[in-house]
Amino acid sequence: MTLPKPIVIGVTGGSASGKTSVSRAIFDQFSGHSLLLLTQDAYYKKSDLPFEQRRLINYDHPLAFDTPLLHRQLKQLIAREAIDRPVYDYKNHNRSDEVVHMTPKDVIIVEGILILADEELRNLMDIKIYVDTDDDIRVIRRIKRDMVERGRSLDDIIQQYLKTVKPSYHQFIEPTKRYADIIVPEGGRNKVAIDLLTTKIRAILAARGLQE
Template sequence: MISSQKPIVIGVTGGSASGKTSVSRAIFDQFSGHSLLLLEQDAYYKHSDLPFEERKKINYDHPLAFDTALLHHQLNQLLHREAIDKPVYDYADHNRSKQVVRVEPKDVIILEGILILADESLRDLMDIKVFVDTDDDIRIIRRIKRDMESRGRSLDNIINQYLKTVKPMYHQFVEPTKRYADLIVPEGGGNQVAIDLLVTKIKSILSERGLKE
């Protein structure tokens, strides 16, 4: 039976490789077996008709790189207990895939992404807003390791992209959204105290709305 109660939306943001995913996964694991889903903003990069070499030059850390209207629309559908066809982004091709993933509505939605707090319409849909605050040096080291191992990118490519777009866009667009956060989490998923506080608050809201804990 589908609940008529409004799902809880938890927004988890921070810079690239800040530990957003670790925090989101830590919350997810605490509610293992419960009605919960993870929605990544990265899935909502815009489709581009540009040639591959031109797509590689796109500033993927700018708010305009995302199809925020589609993300807002599909999040609203989930809040109304409607299933969505979530887009799939192909990092190797630098473009949205033709595939989609069917996502059923759940009681708890974790929305994760670097710029989810930059858009007022998205912020208004969130019950809890979390900013994962991690030092720039740690983030670039994590990004190098991740992109070389899982995305097949060269060290020069990663460093150039970081210096030209990732770091300046973080300070221009991402870091200022910290002021909208209900909770700032230093150092990501290793901050167990912050994770425990989040889990306790989520359980409290679930109880208030008569949703299953």
């Protein structure tokens, strides 16, 4: 018996926009179902450059990602095949040698800043979500996150934001908003948007015979 095609949900937006909060809210709504989260960050390209040069890479540019690998592994999951997802080390600014074995699920959430920039990736998604958050809020969140979780200095974070993060957001990320099916202001705090998404996902699950 062939299993129904999984639902693929894309969640995008600028750095620290609240993408993870939206993804977590969806997870909470479907806690009784089989879900997995595939993060675009895991697919940063492996670099042989010295550490100081890796720090200067524009990680918000489309060319920073191994998009063909992400596309290939997402297609494998949709085909109900397991994958070995790469792991990215934020402190070393490089992909590690470790992998995470992931088995197929009924609902696949693909999260990342540039997942809607690639047409082949977009075409694999059933629902495309753009999380829209003010620049000032995002930079404050980014400072807090990178200092606490990634061990970076305030000066390093600010320099990176001004040099690459902010310009790349307006050049590459914000324009992908036009591909979204739904734009969610305020991220996971927008309960109305989460409820609408939940209703739509349940309808697709029912149509494909993937009941909770």
